[in-house]
Amino acid sequence: MNIxxxxxxxxxxxxxxxxxxxxxxxGFTLVLLENYTDKSQLLNAVSTADALIVRSDKVxxxxxxxxIQLKIVVRAGAGYDNLDLQACTSRNVVAMxxxxxxxxxxxxxxxxxxxxxxxxxxSGKTGSELRGKTxxxxxxxxxxxxxxxxxxxxxxxxxxxxxxxSERVMKNNSAKQSTDINExxxxxxxxxxxxPLNEKTMKSVGYELIKKLPQNGVVVNTARKEIIxxxxxxxxxxxxxxxxxxxxxxxxxxxVFEEKYKGRYIFTAxxxxxxxxxxxxxxxxxxxxxxxxxxxxxxxxxxLNK
Amino acid sequence: MNIxxxxxxxxxxxxxxxxxxxxxxxGFTLVLLENYTDKSQLLNAVSTADALIVRSDKVxxxxxxxxIQLKIVVRAGAGYDNLDLQACTSRNVVAMxxxxxxxxxxxxxxxxxxxxxxxxxxSGKTGSELRGKTxxxxxxxxxxxxxxxxxxxxxxxxxxxxxxxSERVMKNNSAKQSTDINExxxxxxxxxxxxPLNEKTMKSVGYELIKKLPQNGVVVNTARKEIIxxxxxxxxxxxxxxxxxxxxxxxxxxxVFEEKYKGRYIFTAxxxxxxxxxxxxxxxxxxxxxxxxxxxxxxxxxxLNK
Numbered sequence: 322m323n324i325x326x327x328x329x330x331x332x333x334x335x336x337x338x339x340x341x342x343x344x345x346x347x348g349f350t351l352v353l354l355e356n357y358t359d360k361s362q363l364l365n366a367v368s369t370a371d372a373l374i375v376r377s378d379k380v381x382x383x384x385x386x387x388x389i390q391l392k393i394v395v396r397a398g399a400g401y402d403n404l405d406l407q408a409c410t411s412r413n414v415v416a417m418x419x420x421x422x423x424x425x426x427x428x429x430x431x432x433x434x435x436x437x438x439x440x441x442x443x444s445g446k447t448g449s450e451l452r453g454k455t456x457x458x459x460x461x462x463x464x465x466x467x468x469x470x471x472x473x474x475x476x477x478x479x480x481x482x483x484x485x486x487s488e489r490v491m492k493n494n495s496a497k498q499s500t501d502i503n504e505x506x507x508x509x510x511x512x513x514x515x516x517p518l519n520e521k522t523m524k525s526v527g528y529e530l531i532k533k534l535p536q537n538g539v540v541v542n543t544a545r546k547e548i549i550x551x552x553x554x555x556x557x558x559x560x561x562x563x564x565x566x567x568x569x570x571x572x573x574x575x576x577v578f579e580e581k582y583k584g585r586y587i588f589t590a591x592x593x594x595x596x597x598x599x600x601x602x603x604x605x606x607x608x609x610x611x612x613x614x615x616x617x618x619x620x621x622x623x624x625l626n627k
Numbered sequence: 628m629n630i631x632x633x634x635x636x637x638x639x640x641x642x643x644x645x646x647x648x649x650x651x652x653x654g655f656t657l658v659l660l661e662n663y664t665d666k667s668q669l670l671n672a673v674s675t676a677d678a679l680i681v682r683s684d685k686v687x688x689x690x691x692x693x694x695i696q697l698k699i700v701v702r703a704g705a706g707y708d709n710l711d712l713q714a715c716t717s718r719n720v721v722a723m724x725x726x727x728x729x730x731x732x733x734x735x736x737x738x739x740x741x742x743x744x745x746x747x748x749x750s751g752k753t754g755s756e757l758r759g760k761t762x763x764x765x766x767x768x769x770x771x772x773x774x775x776x777x778x779x780x781x782x783x784x785x786x787x788x789x790x791x792x793s794e795r796v797m798k799n800n801s802a803k804q805s806t807d808i809n810e811x812x813x814x815x816x817x818x819x820x821x822x823p824l825n826e827k828t829m830k831s832v833g834y835e836l837i838k839k840l841p842q843n844g845v846v847v848n849t850a851r852k853e854i855i856x857x858x859x860x861x862x863x864x865x866x867x868x869x870x871x872x873x874x875x876x877x878x879x880x881x882x883v884f885e886e887k888y889k890g891r892y893i894f895t896a897x898x899x900x901x902x903x904x905x906x907x908x909x910x911x912x913x914x915x916x917x918x919x920x921x922x923x924x925x926x927x928x929x930x931l932n933k
Contacts (some may be wrong), residue, residue: 474780
């Protein structure tokens with residue numbers, strides 16, 4: 322079996338060593354196409370691959386048509402908008418992601434954003450503290466749970482809203498269940514968003530919710546930017562001078578913030594929540610393990626195109 | 628009794644309201660000298676004061692000589708190098724600080740510094756995570772304990788070295804006791820310094836200790852800058868390209884860092900560890916309470932000039 326790692330942006334050497342260990346221990350052959358610069362290189366390399374590991378590389382029907390032996394493709398990471406799932410299904414290729422592997426990386430970024438904002442960077446201005454404050458987690462999946470762990474260390478009062486997660490799971494992770502999202506936004510000084518992007522969540526956080534925040538409320542968005550209704554966000558910023566928005570990626574309305582709301586936002590230069598050595602290693606190794614488990618035991622736990 | 632609050636940099640109005648409540652409830656009179664710009668204003672104001680609350684304002688023998696009624700001076704904060712203790716003693720003035728009130732503020736700054744450094748700010752470069760890493764606390768007083776609390780939330784492996792604190796206290800705060808400082812520096816990727824400045828600690832962290840740090844070691848210093856032996860620090864930076872130094876205040880050798888070690892340091896614009904609204908309020912109110920307790924009950928718990 323040929324396992325191809327095809328990455329425009331290479332894994333770290335340490336990650337590759339571990340991926341190699343996992344695949345070779347199962348008797349498979351690891352093939353590397355790192356830092357490729359032209360699609361033709363990818364099309365050529367996939368022609369002999371039985372399994373494919375990618376990062377943000379686009380797996381289109383063109384790629385799948387060239388991959389005549391391919392049985393499984395795994396996106397090393399949680400998001401998978403770079404995989405054409407329909408094309409995978411019609412070509413009988415199993416598609417997977419590796420959820421949870423970068424959850425802690427994202428959670429730690431939440432606190433980098435929060436601390437930097439409320440302390441005024443390193444300017445020496447008088448800031449404020451997290452201890453004893455309320456934080457509301459909008460979504461309580463892998464990332465939300467890590468955020469709750471860290472927030473507990475900071476002595477915060479933690480609430481969580483997630484219709485798909487039980488009160489017991491929340492309680493085990495130090496969070497109190499909120500059953501009313503409006504109420505959670507009303508009582509939490511800090512809101513951290515941890516929802517996937519889908520039809521229901523698209524633009525679901527806007528004027529009505531954010532206006533409920535208490536004085537000096539802060540919204541932290543390390544999920545997709547499309548979760549936010551930016552028109553509503555701008556309306557709130559127009560109405561209230563105390564609210565802040567911290568986002569792991571620039572919103573479309575960035576220029577308005579730059580012009581009018583200096584000091585009340587942080588936007589990372591590019592999506593960086595999952596960008597840690599640890600997350601990259603974890604996701605790559607998880608991808609290799611999932612491929613081995615699929616071929617040797619038929620395990621399809623993280624299959625996306627069921 | 629006249630309680631004078633004399634501050635070049637004023638407390639917040641909220642803090643003053645609480646200080647007023649505490650002093651007036653005890654039947655004392657609160658007098659405010661806020662944002663004074665000339666020493667003569669201070670010398671004039673202290674002449675009728677029975678008690679004095681200051682922040683970083685210098686209480687010299689000149690001030691004490693003008694304060695003919697003064698019985699107690701309290702520094703709202705932990706450090707007290709602005710109080711001339713000897714002069715207080717010879718004038719029979721009780722001198723106190725308010726330790727612990729800003730400990731959490733300092734502890735939170737440690738994590739702002741650490742997260743910002745290891746994630747590369749908000750640049751989107753690949754960073755690293757705190758979870759699962761080792762942190763060594765050099766000094767385990769009020770700040771060290773809060774740092775341990777937060778580090779536990781981040782899932783870190785916590786060690787502490789402090790000859791004045793028992794293993795039991797450390798264990799109750801999630802830290803493992805290190806009895807050998809050299810060994811602690813050898814095994815901890817992150818070292819956070821939480822010692823007061825005195826003859827023994829002055830320049831006590833230098834070449835021999837820092838060189839023991841593992842690969843990519845980071846020293847965080849939110850204590851006084853004089854704890855560091857800067858010659859030794861510079862020697863290590865010359866020898867190793869992987870070590871970082873994060874400091875709450877610029878070291879004297881700042882210009883060398885700026886010239887040669889870009890990306891391997893953070894220096895705050897001015898000492899900001901204790902600069903939060905919460906800490907300022909806590910310290911001011913604690914100072915007022917300690918004065919009331921001293922006059923009404925003779926309590927001298929935080930007396931510095933025993």
